[in-house]
Amino acid sequence: MTGDDPHSEDTATGRRMPSFGRRGFLGVAGVAGAGLVVGGAAGGAAGGAAGYSAASSESPDTAHATEPFYGTHQAGIVTYQQNSLVFAAFDVKDAVTTAQLQALLARWAAAASLLAVGKPVGPVTTRSGAPPADTGEAFDLGAHRLTVTVGFGTTLFDDRFGLSDKMPAALRPLGQLAVDTSIDPTISGGDLCVQACSEDPQVAFHAIRNFARIGRNVVTLRWLQEGFGRASATTNSQTTPRNLMGFKDGTANIKAEDPKVADAQVWVGDETDQAWMKGGSYLVTRKIRMHIEAWDSDDITDQQQIFGRYKDSGAPLTGEAEFDTLDFAKKAGDGATVINRFSHIRLAHPDNNGGAQILRRGYNYTDGIDTRTGTLAAGLFFIAFQKNAHEQFARIQNSLAQDRLNEYITPISSSLFAIPPGLSKIGDWYGKTMFGYQS
Amino acid sequence: MTGDDPHSEDTATGRRMPSFGRRGFLGVAGVAGAGLVVGGAAGGAAGGAAGYSAASSESPDTAHATEPFYGTHQAGIVTYQQNSLVFAAFDVKDAVTTAQLQALLARWAAAASLLAVGKPVGPVTTRSGAPPADTGEAFDLGAHRLTVTVGFGTTLFDDRFGLSDKMPAALRPLGQLAVDTSIDPTISGGDLCVQACSEDPQVAFHAIRNFARIGRNVVTLRWLQEGFGRASATTNSQTTPRNLMGFKDGTANIKAEDPKVADAQVWVGDETDQAWMKGGSYLVTRKIRMHIEAWDSDDITDQQQIFGRYKDSGAPLTGEAEFDTLDFAKKAGDGATVINRFSHIRLAHPDNNGGAQILRRGYNYTDGIDTRTGTLAAGLFFIAFQKNAHEQFARIQNSLAQDRLNEYITPISSSLFAIPPGLSKIGDWYGKTMFGYQS
Structure with missing residues (x-):
């Protein structure tokens, strides 16, 4: 798997690279390749931003506007909601080892850190004759405030990966709710989920498509959903949009800019039975x-x-x-x-x-x-x-x-x-502490 | 059908109406209701714009930017290509009369003229207790350069509507092309088509959804396709976008701003065997x-x-x-x-x-x-x-x-x-001359 690592070539200085936002690009870390030490990108400092959009450096309308990647929490949760969604759930393939799963989660982290600053996950062209390390359809589009948010489903916590004692009680299945007479299991659940949100739908699609490509030996796509317009307002500065019934819906829901509200309602705190989930959140999706x-x-x-x-x-x-x-x-x-x-x-x-x-x-x-x-x-x-x-x-x-x-x-x-907490620095990856490694 | 006519109430002065672009709104025509005399809106003057984007009054980024509706040609063809598409094909129901079909085409024309200036097709609320005449989900969004383009399929030209001698030779079926081994007829063809393009996907969806609602007694939806990012450049000022293979595709295709090129390649001229098609065009869709x-x-x-x-x-x-x-x-x-x-x-x-x-x-x-x-x-x-x-x-x-x-x-x-020519003024409707009426 190290042979096609997205970081195996430095793309930061390529002559045809698109320009980046003022947030800037601080350099691509070299990749150790072996084991789990996978380099990230997009600035080494975690900052205190913690995924809050208030920290975004540019206007939301700007193609090259970016959202902070490193922080206490993953981006794409309290982030000022973008207009486009592509959401995917994946299942881990049979016979995949724990080390292979961990390597994928590390490669996804590295890829997400690059996408967050509008970079491809690797060169879109190579001189080696190999397949390109980035599929290219977002090459000149900018980040458009892309956020990628990764989560774990209940089914991941079984004997396959030694995680059976790491499952949070709060991740137990919701079961069949009173209105759940028509749930299709083939478009529900999954071992892993990835939410990609952006102001440009092609940028969101590109993120999911490249996550699938990077993971092709480890995971299979279980289901995928595109969303064409935001149906919520996550901050007071956004107007409440209309659902397809023509109504403003969710007016009374919480807004995210007040950290006290988010701490009380959104972020997992000391109450959790699994320390690795602290700073994370729980994600419910319902296709209605x-x-x-x-x-x-x-x-x-x-x-x-x-x-x-x-x-x-x-x-x-x-x-x-x-x-x-x-x-x-x-x-x-x-x-x-x-x-x-x-x-x-x-x-x-x-x-x-x-x-x-x-x-x-x-x-x-x-x-x-x-x-x-x-x-x-x-x-x-x-x-x-x-x-x-x-x-x-x-x-x-x-x-x-x-x-x-x-x-x-x-x-x-x-x-x-279960949405694990944010990545704090280069070298961190999704689930690192869940698997027992030091953050 | 006249009971829920979208023009039965004047919405131009409603206190909660969204603001419109500088293009302005010149007044809503009253509707005669009976027969085929259906009023349009969006300004009585045809102007010479003919659907060219060069005539658009505002920046393409503006929510309230509009594209000209009346003109020699329908909008949505040489129009500076928008970022979102919703495309629908409809079949006319059994036992629908020619007059009912004509009335629908007139109601669609009136609706399209309102949507083109960012207005709902009727009040989103009523005091009468009836269903709203507009479904509301685009109520406060602006036109976002919406264009609605209506066309006729080969199957419309049969004995049902007295059109068998009105079919242009150029509309004969393309037949099975060399690569056509997997065409699904259920997502191909149709008696009528409607292409809605906008910078906002919800505005495009709203147009198609309301066309379906207005036509619910006359037509059934045959198929519908959403497109999430433009894959072409229709003018020299647009960069060539990338397809999902990551390539710029269509670089050498014609651009639309030169009327001589459009006349030579896009618009039906004197060569047609059906005078009603002059100023129209032929539309091919292929889901690849x-x-x-x-x-x-x-x-x-x-x-x-x-x-x-x-x-x-x-x-x-x-x-x-x-x-x-x-x-x-x-x-x-x-x-x-x-x-x-x-x-x-x-x-x-x-x-x-x-x-x-x-x-x-x-x-x-x-x-x-x-x-x-x-x-x-x-x-x-x-x-x-x-x-x-x-x-x-x-x-x-x-x-x-x-x-x-x-x-x-x-x-x-x-x-x-077959895409008929543009509507020249209020009172004109899709296919009016095809059915033998004076323009």
Whole structure:
């Protein structure tokens, strides 16, 4: 595997390299090649940025804008949400050794550090006649704020890799939730996951495609999902986008710029039973097919009752503006509450779920049409990060079992992944401390 | 059908409407409702813009930038290519009358004229309790240079609608081309097509989704394709993008800003046997699945020989820079030509195809993974516009039957549509003269 290591040639000075952002490129580390000492790139200093977008050096519109790679937490979680997603789940192949898996996680770390600064993972051309070490389709595009976030599924923690005593209790399967009658296991779960987000969809695709290429002897692609527009706002400076039902959704969800909020809701802390997860998070993905045609036939009054918000402004039915406080007690002339007790905003609200909150980071998607029915195969690829999905996402989702919205949506995939903490410096790799190495 | 007409309420002065670009909004025409007199919007004057992007009033990066809607030609052809595509094909339902089809084409025209200026196709909320006339997911997004382009398939020209003597000879089926061993008819063809392009994918999706909603009693969705990044350059001011093989492709294709070139290659002229097609064009779509993993294993020398270009710069193998003149005669030391005679650039070149050229306007796509093989289901959704596809696209494609690239690609859908000319003013609609009405 060392023969095609992406760092085997120095690409930093190549004459045809694209220019990089002001964040700069501090040099490509040589690769030891043997064992697990794989060099990273993109600046040796961890900094205190910890993946917060506030630390991003450039305007989000700039092709060469970058997000910090090294830090306490992985990027792509509290990062100001980008507009495009490509998400992949992988399974480790049969007969792969622990050392081979570790080497892959190290190579992925090195690749991610290069992609984060808009560099290819290796030369797109070689003089050796070998296949190029980077597939090239993002060669001149810039990073466009690419983040790559790597996670581990429950199935990784078995006897194959000596990890059975390393599985966090919080990673136990969520099980079949009340609405989970149509989950397709072939597009759920997986040993490993990789979330790539960027302002340019081709940059996100390129990251996933090269992770698959780098891993081709170790992992197989289990499923892949593209998301074409952000369906969440992760910071107060982003407007709440609309889902494919035309509603602003997630207005009341937490925003990420306040570290206190993130520490309380998103980042794993001292409560964990597995020290290696501290500074990490838990990722839930749900592919939620919307029954677009049925929804489009529903009248506006009913649509607004189902969400509990006005469709145009996003204001709660008890308010005038999107962020007005919800008044669940307010009654209409007929004595019923203005916000229906089975409305989405009421059932999802923290007051109704023991204070549980999540950081939503989902994307709208379309898969074309459902050929059985000629209807649009489209909806929401829901993504949520949290400290503990059993106590946060699952609690809220159980409450949503009563949601009238369920008439118009069907979850068709469901996954839970443990997201390890960020990489602190060159030489660090995904899961290093989980495997018992010093950070 | 008149009950949910998108123009039944004036939305121009609604207090919550998004702001529009400097192009401005000149007023919403009232709708007669009965018969075929359907009002349009977006300014009554046709102008001389004819769909050329040079006439666009604003920077392409601006959310509220718009493309001219009325003109000699439909927009979305010579328009500076946008970054996102959603393309749909529809079939007319059984027992639909000619008048119903005509009414749909008129409603689509009215809707397209509104979408082109960033307006919804009707109110996103109503006080009537009816379903909203616009689905809302693009409510606050702006037009992002949306263009909607409507076309007719061969199957429309049958006895159902009295069009059998209106079919242009150039719309006869292309038939099975040499490489067409895996065409899936369920994702090919269709009675009608709609191409939506925008800088924002959600705006493009919204257009197609609302066309489907408006047409729900008249047409069914046959197939739908999303494209996530432009794979062509339609003007000299755009850089040539890379396909998913990592190569700049289409460098030598025609650019659209020179009206003489467009008249010679793209727009149907006096040579047509059907006067209603004058000012129109012919659209070929080909979904070309790339065998990504096999390609990524091929060595760089072979990859470059197959394309005939250097991977990084896009320069021909006989040159230094992308746009250097190709030298097909130049020989290497071994006596063989530097550019292989079976290379893509040589076989596709006009000199090899009796001067045939096309306006390429394709997009990269991914459908996730091929679950049979665990490989990436991704490639190029090829789009080409031309005066006559039999003399242009098909001639080039027949030459490409020898292309060594065919080892790494498989066309899985193939379609030909007649694109009628542009709408000249409010009250005009797609196919109006084809059906024998005065323009």
